Amino acid sequence: MTTDRAWRTAALLGLGALVASVSSAQQSTTPASSRRQFVTCPIVRDTRTQPCWLAEYEGELYYLGQQGGVANDFYPPQLGHQVLVEGSVGQGRVCGGVPLQPVKVSVLRELAPACRTILPAEDGIDAPPPVPAPRGLAPSWVRVDSAGEVTLYFDFDSDFFSLHVTIALTNLAKHVADSPAPHIAVTGFRAATRLSSGQVLTERADMGAVRARRVADTLVGLGVPAGLVTVNSPAAAQPADGLNDPWNRRVEVRVR
Amino acid sequence: MSTRTVCAGVVSCALMIAWAFAALVPIRAQSESPAQPHTAWIQAGSDVVLPPNMTFENGLGRLGVLNTSGPIDTKGHPFFEAIGSNSRACVTCHQPANAMSVSVESIRERWRITQGRDPLFAAIDGSNNPSLPQDQEASHSLLLNRGLFRVGLPWPPPGVSPEFTIEIVRDPEGVNRDPVYGLTSARPTVSVFRRPRVAANLKYVTSPDGLFNVKLGVLMEKDPDTGLPSSMNIMADARAASLAVQAEAAYRDHQGGTTPLPRTQLERILAFENQIYVAQAWDARGGSLVEPDGPAALGPANVARHQVHVLNGPKTPAFHFFDMWLQRSPAADPRAEFRASVARGNDLFLNRRFWVKDVAHINSIGLGNPAKRTCAVCHNAQTSGMDLAPGWVDLGTTNYPTWTEAPVWSEASDLPVFRLTCRPDAPPHPFLGRSIYTADPGRALVTGRCADIGAITMGQFRGLAARAPYFSNGSARDLRELVDYYDRRFDMRLSGQEKQDLINFLAVL
Numbered sequence: 001m002t003t004d005r006a007w008r009t010a011a012l013l014g015l016g017a018l019v020a021s022v023s024s025a026q027q028s029t030t031p032a033s034s035r036r037q038f039v040t041c042p043i044v045r046d047t048r049t050q051p052c053w054l055a056e057y058e059g060e061l062y063y064l065g066q067q068g069g070v071a072n073d074f075y076p077p078q079l080g081h082q083v084l085v086e087g088s089v090g091q092g093r094v095c096g097g098v099p100l101q102p103v104k105v106s107v108l109r110e111l112a113p114a115c116r117t118i119l120p121a122e123d124g125i126d127a128p129p130p131v132p133a134p135r136g137l138a139p140s141w142v143r144v145d146s147a148g149e150v151t152l153y154f155d156f157d158s159d160f161f162s163l164h165v166t167i168a169l170t171n172l173a174k175h176v177a178d179s180p181a182p183h184i185a186v187t188g189f190r191a192a193t194r195l196s197s198g199q200v201l202t203e204r205a206d207m208g209a210v211r212a213r214r215v216a217d218t219l220v221g222l223g224v225p226a227g228l229v230t231v232n233s234p235a236a237a238q239p240a241d242g243l244n245d246p247w248n249r250r251v252e253v254r255v256r
Numbered sequence: 257m258s259t260r261t262v263c264a265g266v267v268s269c270a271l272m273i274a275w276a277f278a279a280l281v282p283i284r285a286q287s288e289s290p291a292q293p294h295t296a297w298i299q300a301g302s303d304v305v306l307p308p309n310m311t312f313e314n315g316l317g318r319l320g321v322l323n324t325s326g327p328i329d330t331k332g333h334p335f336f337e338a339i340g341s342n343s344r345a346c347v348t349c350h351q352p353a354n355a356m357s358v359s360v361e362s363i364r365e366r367w368r369i370t371q372g373r374d375p376l377f378a379a380i381d382g383s384n385n386p387s388l389p390q391d392q393e394a395s396h397s398l399l400l401n402r403g404l405f406r407v408g409l410p411w412p413p414p415g416v417s418p419e420f421t422i423e424i425v426r427d428p429e430g431v432n433r434d435p436v437y438g439l440t441s442a443r444p445t446v447s448v449f450r451r452p453r454v455a456a457n458l459k460y461v462t463s464p465d466g467l468f469n470v471k472l473g474v475l476m477e478k479d480p481d482t483g484l485p486s487s488m489n490i491m492a493d494a495r496a497a498s499l500a501v502q503a504e505a506a507y508r509d510h511q512g513g514t515t516p517l518p519r520t521q522l523e524r525i526l527a528f529e530n531q532i533y534v535a536q537a538w539d540a541r542g543g544s545l546v547e548p549d550g551p552a553a554l555g556p557a558n559v560a561r562h563q564v565h566v567l568n569g570p571k572t573p574a575f576h577f578f579d580m581w582l583q584r585s586p587a588a589d590p591r592a593e594f595r596a597s598v599a600r601g602n603d604l605f606l607n608r609r610f611w612v613k614d615v616a617h618i619n620s621i622g623l624g625n626p627a628k629r630t631c632a633v634c635h636n637a638q639t640s641g642m643d644l645a646p647g648w649v650d651l652g653t654t655n656y657p658t659w660t661e662a663p664v665w666s667e668a669s670d671l672p673v674f675r676l677t678c679r680p681d682a683p684p685h686p687f688l689g690r691s692i693y694t695a696d697p698g699r700a701l702v703t704g705r706c707a708d709i710g711a712i713t714m715g716q717f718r719g720l721a722a723r724a725p726y727f728s729n730g731s732a733r734d735l736r737e738l739v740d741y742y743d744r745r746f747d748m749r750l751s752g753q754e755k756q757d758l759i760n761f762l763a764v765l
Binding site: 076078165170218 | 475
C-alpha cells in the first residue's frame with residue numbers, strides 16, 4: 001500500500017497549512033444535458049503506462065480516471081462491483097473514452113461477478129500523463145470554508161474516510177484544541193441521486209447517522225472532548241436533482 | 257568468561273560439546289561464534305551465554321543473529337526461563353537458530369529427540385486438540401507438518417457485535433466441536449492454527465504509521481502504556497497493540513501463566529526482543545552476504561543500523577540496492593552468477609508489474625481492483641518488506657477459492673473450515689460477498705467485520721532461509737512454493753528463471 005509521504009507527514013503533524021487551501025465550491029454549473037449519472041460495470045484498460053478506468057453508458061465509452069495512489073483525488077472503481085458514475089462530459093477522448101470531469105465514482109456494496117472486463121493494451125491508446133496528487137485537500141472529498149467550517153463528502157452508501165478526509169479531521173481536531181471553549185456540531189446527511197435514466201437511487205436509511213457518528217467518534221479519538229460534540233442527522237434523504245447529488249452525501253462539521 | 261553456549265537438552269548439548277571438542281574450538285561468550293546447527297535448541301531454563309554475534313547453519317547458508325546489547329546470560333532471564341506453568345519459555349517458540357521463530361525442521365527434531373515430551377508440544381496449543389491423546393504424533397500433526405500452533409480466540413470477541421455468524425464445516429482435529437475447547441463450549445472459542453512470528457528486527461515491526469490507518473480511514477489503536485498510536489503490525493490478526501500486550505498474552509495463553517507477569521520481567525523480555533536482529537549472513541552459493549561493498553540490506557548488522565519507517569521508492573528501494581551484484585564476471589563464476597540472480601530477483605520484486613486483484617484492504621481502499629502494481633507496493637517498508645501501514649490483507653491464502661488448501665473434497669486438508677455468513681445489513685467482504693468459506697478468518701475474529709475475513713498481517717522478510725514453512729498457515733514448505741502461490745494467485749506468468757531469481761533474492765534476506 002503506497003501513500004504520498006508528504007500527505008502522511010501532514011497527517012502525522014496535523015499541519016494547519018492544508019487548511020489554507022480552501023477548495024472551490026462544489027456547486028455544479030453544468031447543464032443537465034452534459035451530465036451523466038449511471039450505474040454500470042467499470043472497465044479497466046491496460047496501457048503501456050498506467051491502467052485507465054472506463055465505463056460504458058448508452059453505447060458511449062467514458063473515461064473516468066487512471067490508477068494512482070490514495071493521495072489522489074480519483075479513487076478507481078473495483079471490478080467485481082458495479083459503480084455509480086456521476087460526472088460532466090468533457091472534451092475530446094482520453095484513453096479511448098469521453099472524459100467525465102469532474103467525476104465521482106462510488107463502488108456499490110454488493111458483488112457483481114459479471115463486472116470483470118479488462119481490456120488489453122492497444123496501439124494508439126495511451127493513458128494520460130500521471131495526475132499528481134492535489135496540493136491541498138481534494139475538493140471531491142473535502143470542502144474547507146474556514147478552519148472550523150468543514151464539509152466531508154462520501155461515496156454512495158459509504159462511510160469510508162479517504163486520506164483527504166482523515167487529514168481534514170486531524171486539522172479540525174487541532175483547530176478545536178486551539179479554540180477557546182468551542183462547540184462542535186456534526187451533522188450527517190444521506191442523499192438520493194437521480195440517474196440520467198430518471199431512476200432515483202436513495203442511500204440506506206441510517207447512512208447519515210452512521211457518517212455523523214463516525215466523524216464524531218473520530219474527533220473524540222483525536223482528542224476532542226466528547227462533551228463538546230453534538231451529533232445530528234436528518235432522517236430524510238437529501239433530494240436528488242441530477243446535477244449536485246454527490247455533494248449531498250456529506251457530513252458538516254461546524255466549530256463555534 | 258563463561259564457557260557456556262547455545263545448547264539445551266541432553267542430546268543436543270552432548271552433540272555440541274562433542275563437536276566443539278572435535279574442532280578444538282572453545283565455545284564461549286565472544287563477539288563472534290562458530291556457526292551452529294540449524295537445530296541448535298535453547299530449552300526453557302537453559303544456562304548459557306549467548307554471544308552478541310551468532311551464526312546458525314541452515315539449508316541455504318547461515319543465519320546471522322545480532323544482539324546489539326552484547327552477550328546475554330539466559331540463566332534467570334524471563335525470555336528464557338519457564339515463567340509460566342507448562343515448562344515453556346518465550347524462547348521455546350522463538351529460537352535464535354530459526355530467526356526467532358521456529359522451523360518445522362527444528363520441531364520435528366525436538367519430537368524425535370524427546371519423543372514428544374518437549375514442552376513445545378504442550379497440549380494447550382502444541383497439539384491439534386488438547387482433548388486428543390497427547391503421546392501420539394498424529395495429535396500434533398499441524399505442528400509437526402506445518403509448524404502451526406493452535407490459537408483459540410473467544411467468540412464473539414469481547415465487546416464486539418459481529419457482522420457474521422460462524423458455522424463449522426470441517427473440523428478434522430475435532431477441536432472446534434470439542435465440548436471443552438469448541439465453539440459451543442462453556443467458553444465459546446474458535447481455534448485457528450498459525451505460525452509463530454519473528455521476534456526480532458522489531459523496531460521495523462512496531463514503528464507506527466501515524467494517527468490513522470490510511471487504508472481503512474480509521475484511527476489506529478493505541479499502545480495502552482504510552483497512549484501513542486500502535487503500528488498494528490505485530491501479530492497476524494493485529495490483536496496486540498504493543499509488544500507488552502503480546503508478551504503478557506503469550507505468557508498467559510502459551511506458557512500457562514496464572515499470575516500477573518511482573519513488570520520487571522516484562523521489561524526484560526521487551527528489552528531483549530528490541531535488541532535482537534536476524535538476517536541471513538552467508539549463502540552456500542553466494543558466499544558472504546556482509547561484505548563492505550555489498551548490498552546494504554543484507555546481514556543482521558545492516559538490519560540493525562538502518563532507519564525505520566522508510567517507504568519504498570526509487571531512491572529508497574525496499575531492500576536498498578543490489579547493483580554491485582549485477583555485473584557478471586568474465587569467466588563462469590557460480591558465486592557471481594548466483595549474486596546476479598539475487599540482483600535480478602530484487603529487480604523483479606521492485607519493478608515487475610502485474611494485476612493485483614481481489615485482495616481485500618489493497619484493492620478495496622481506493623487503489624482500484626485490479627491494480628497494476630509490483631510486490632514492493634504492498635511490501636513497501638524498507639529493510640523489513642512489511643507494510644508501513646497496518647498490513648492485514650486478504651491475500652487469499654486462507655479463503656476459498658484462492659486458499660492454499662486442497663481445492664476438492666477428495667484431497668483432505670488438516671485445517672478446519674468455517675462458513676461465515678454476513679448479516680444482510682453489514683458491508684460484505686469486498687470480493688467474496690456474504691457467504692465465505694475460510695480456514696482462518698484472520699483479523700475478522702478480532703473485529704467481527706466481514707471485510708476483514710481472511711485478512712492476515714504480512715510478516716517480515718528476514719531470516720526466511722532459517723524458518724520454513726511460510727505463510728501464516730505454514731502452507732508453503734519452501735520458498736519455491738511461496739513464489740508459486742503468488743505466481744498462480746496473480747497470474748504473474750513468471751518464467752522458471754524469474755522464479756529462481758525471486759527465490760534466490762528471498763533466500764539471502
